[in-house]
Amino acid sequence: MNDSVMDDAGLPADVPLAAVTRGELVESVHRGRLAVFDPMGGELEAWGDPEAYVYLRSSAKLFQALPLVLSGAADAFGLTDEELAVACASHNAEEPHLAAVRSILEKAGLTEGDLQSGAHLPMHEPAADELIRRSEEPHSIHGNCSGKHAGMLAVCVHEGYETLGYREPGHPLQRRILGLIAEVCGVEEDEVLIAGDNCGVPAFALPLHSFATGLARVATGDELPDHLVGAAMRIRDAMRSHPFMVAGTGRFDTELMERTHLLVKGGAEAVLAVGDPEGWGLALKISDGAHRAVRPAALAALERMGVRVGDGEALVRGLHGETVGEIGPLI
Amino acid sequence: MNDSVMDDAGLPADVPLAAVTRGELVESVHRGRLAVFDPMGGELEAWGDPEAYVYLRSSAKLFQALPLVLSGAADAFGLTDEELAVACASHNAEEPHLAAVRSILEKAGLTEGDLQSGAHLPMHEPAADELIRRSEEPHSIHGNCSGKHAGMLAVCVHEGYETLGYREPGHPLQRRILGLIAEVCGVEEDEVLIAGDNCGVPAFALPLHSFATGLARVATGDELPDHLVGAAMRIRDAMRSHPFMVAGTGRFDTELMERTHLLVKGGAEAVLAVGDPEGWGLALKISDGAHRAVRPAALAALERMGVRVGDGEALVRGLHGETVGEIGPLI
Numbered sequence: 001m002n003d004s005v006m007d008d009a010g011l012p013a014d015v016p017l018a019a020v021t022r023g024e025l026v027e028s029v030h031r032g033r034l035a036v037f038d039p040m041g042g043e044l045e046a047w048g049d050p051e052a053y054v055y056l057r058s059s060a061k062l063f064q065a066l067p068l069v070l071s072g073a074a075d076a077f078g079l080t081d082e083e084l085a086v087a088c089a090s091h092n093a094e095e096p097h098l099a100a101v102r103s104i105l106e107k108a109g110l111t112e113g114d115l116q117s118g119a120h121l122p123m124h125e126p127a128a129d130e131l132i133r134r135s136e137e138p139h140s141i142h143g144n145c146s147g148k149h150a151g152m153l154a155v156c157v158h159e160g161y162e163t164l165g166y167r168e169p170g171h172p173l174q175r176r177i178l179g180l181i182a183e184v185c186g187v188e189e190d191e192v193l194i195a196g197d198n199c200g201v202p203a204f205a206l207p208l209h210s211f212a213t214g215l216a217r218v219a220t221g222d223e224l225p226d227h228l229v230g231a232a233m234r235i236r237d238a239m240r241s242h243p244f245m246v247a248g249t250g251r252f253d254t255e256l257m258e259r260t261h262l263l264v265k266g267g268a269e270a271v272l273a274v275g276d277p278e279g280w281g282l283a284l285k286i287s288d289g290a291h292r293a294v295r296p297a298a299l300a301a302l303e304r305m306g307v308r309v310g311d312g313e314a315l316v317r318g319l320h321g322e323t324v325g326e327i328g329p330l331i
Numbered sequence: 332m333n334d335s336v337m338d339d340a341g342l343p344a345d346v347p348l349a350a351v352t353r354g355e356l357v358e359s360v361h362r363g364r365l366a367v368f369d370p371m372g373g374e375l376e377a378w379g380d381p382e383a384y385v386y387l388r389s390s391a392k393l394f395q396a397l398p399l400v401l402s403g404a405a406d407a408f409g410l411t412d413e414e415l416a417v418a419c420a421s422h423n424a425e426e427p428h429l430a431a432v433r434s435i436l437e438k439a440g441l442t443e444g445d446l447q448s449g450a451h452l453p454m455h456e457p458a459a460d461e462l463i464r465r466s467e468e469p470h471s472i473h474g475n476c477s478g479k480h481a482g483m484l485a486v487c488v489h490e491g492y493e494t495l496g497y498r499e500p501g502h503p504l505q506r507r508i509l510g511l512i513a514e515v516c517g518v519e520e521d522e523v524l525i526a527g528d529n530c531g532v533p534a535f536a537l538p539l540h541s542f543a544t545g546l547a548r549v550a551t552g553d554e555l556p557d558h559l560v561g562a563a564m565r566i567r568d569a570m571r572s573h574p575f576m577v578a579g580t581g582r583f584d585t586e587l588m589e590r591t592h593l594l595v596k597g598g599a600e601a602v603l604a605v606g607d608p609e610g611w612g613l614a615l616k617i618s619d620g621a622h623r624a625v626r627p628a629a630l631a632a633l634e635r636m637g638v639r640v641g642d643g644e645a646l647v648r649g650l651h652g653e654t655v656g657e658i659g660p661l662i
Contacts, residue, residue, distance in 0.1 A: 011347060011350075011357060011360060012357070012360065014360070016342060019342075020600070020620065022386060022526045022527075022534065023524060023525065023526025023527070023534070023536070024524060024526070025384055025386065025524060025526070025536055026342060026343070027386050027600055027620070028600050028601075028618060028619055028620035029342060029343065029345070029618050029619060030619050031362070031619075053356055055353060055356065055358050116651075117650070118649065118650020118651050119650065120650060129463050132460050132463045132464060133463060133464055133466065135464065143650060193354060193355060193356060194354065195353045195354025195355070195356070195655065195656070196353075196354070196649060196653065196655040197649070197655070198649040198650050198655055199649065199650055200649055200650065200651050200653070203353065203354070203655075205354070205356055269351070269358055269359050270359075287359060287360050288359055288360060288361050288362075288619035288621055288624075289351065289358070289359035289621070290619055290620070290621060293619075318449065318527060318528070318529040318530065318531055319448070319449020319450065319451060319474060319529050319530055319531065320447075320449050320531050322527065322531070324526065324527040324528070324529055324534075325526070
């Protein structure tokens with residue numbers, strides 16, 4: 001990693017991607033970077049600096065799940081496509097998500113107690129309200145990353161890795177994931193920056209264009225080493241076949257996969273990964289981390305790529321149901 | 332209002348004010364504008380363009396409460412300083428807030444049913460959880476603006492204005508508030524842009540420097556027309572004497588007033604108004620509307636103004652309690 005990359009990443013170059021309008025004025029602006037690349041690493045579209053580093057956060061889950069297929073664990077334990085999809089999910093902790101995570105653990109001979117994903121209230125508000133109503137504390141399984149952690153644990157059991165330290169960057173599974181991300185995205189391992197993600201496993205940062213290129217490869221199977229193609233296609237198709245398992249009710253990832261042929265995975269701090277099986281990967285980072293800007297920016301960029309989903313603008317409603325503003329794209 | 336102002340406001344000039352760091356990298360950046368002006372309209376400090384328009388949102392409440400004192404309603408109904416403070420509040424809907432709002436209504440011969448502030452869950456999480464646990468829908472009184480609305484209604488009763496249409500921009504009370512904001516901030520009425528706030532009353536936008544100048548005047552009493560000085564001082568001191576009533580447990584406005592001699596009022600979409608009785612007003616807008624950036628940016632600017640509060644950086648913790656990042660100022 002050279003210094004100029006660090007300078008770029010220190011204060012990333014960004015451009016206005018979406019805005020909240022109230023009355024005649026723009027009230028708030030969201031800047032960001034968005035890159036669309038092909039599997040060869042060729043730029044198709046870019047707003048902002050595609051060289052700047054971005055933390056993939058949960059958008060990395062589709063890479064992090066590769067060992068589950070590659071190791072043979074998914075087959076050995078007879079995991080279903082729904083279960084593979086939830087292993088790539090930032091799920092809502094709705095009942096089908098919890099059932100799929102429990103099933104992965106059970107098939108691997110483990111229990112919820114083995115999860116080290118950290119607890120937080122379900123992302124799905126009615127599910128959260130239900131816990132509050134029952135005065136019940138959330139457990140690890142309710143955390144949006146519990147499917148990823150269950151998948152990681154299943155690999156450990158299958159490979160004979162110790163399960164207790166599976167979150168550590170030096171653990172063989174985490175070393176393997178790092179190697180795979182580097183391989184898929186076409187960078188050296190020491191070009192991948194590693195920090196801690198909120199659920200306790202490594203968080204990875206890459207130049208935006210490398211991330212987009214990796215997504216293009218996973219979405220198409222092109223430019224991947226032979227030994228990775230089958231696993232990438234299986235992960236891709238499990239996610240696209242089960243959009244609900246990847247997120248859930250009311251979530252953008254789910255909606256976008258339901259309405260298109262795309263592979264979609266969002267991440268914390270307003271990251272979005274999209275892959276088109278017909279040829280490209282799109283990586284988006286809203287610089288300020290605001291989730292609300294992801295949808296309008298992504299839909300506008302997708303339209304530029306010929307994918308018309310519609311509805312890139314959303315009304316901002318007051319407490320009386322009246323329209324007080326609008327959030328929409330600036331690209 | 333001239334076109335250049337609209338151009339500035341359309342996409343406001345802004346500078347990096349705060350950042351979220353994870354590992355070695357800045358993960359997310361918050362830009363904004365911050366201006367410190369004296370009561371004469373002289374610039375003391377500025378980051379970003381002080382000419383750009385900003386919606387005051389709830390930071391306008393300290394102006395919107397002026398008629399409550401000016402009209403004589405506060406005296407006629409025997410409102411306490413706590414009640415004046417809650418009329419300027421974006422409150423947490425904790426018990427003391429609800430009691431104060433009910434008391435204003437009762438003293439004015441009204442009931443909760445007269446409030447048209449719109450319902451949302453209490454901002455204070457335990458208060459919200461309590462409603463959810465009881466399967467109870469939130470009412471208007473739980474909305475953070477209910478004190479402002481109760482105060483507006485009290486003025487209507489005292490002045491003989493009709494109460495039913497008190498939210499409309501053309502209602503005599505709202506016309507009077509517009510006139511007062513223009514007068515205090517030193518602009519013409521037609522330079523104030525008006526849109527709808529989420530609670531249904533007008534939302535006002537002003538150039539940032541006019542807003543800061545108005546805050547300096549309310550905080551000091553200097554450069555105000557004689558007929559406004561008493562009311563401004565009474566509002567100022569009610570808020571500073573009862574910081575809890577202005578926001579509540581865990582809220583930045585409350586904490587900052589408890590720890591300093593300052594007048595403080597935040598607003599939606601990451602606006603902050605600060606007034607120093609010793610001579611200046613500070614207006615801050617985080618361009619992307621992110622609340623989390625207000626504290627570090629404001630504390631860094633306050634330190635430049637000689638007010639040391641400390642703690643402008645905050646740790647970002649993962650779900651296991653470990654430090655994964657930090658949010659801190661860039662100024």
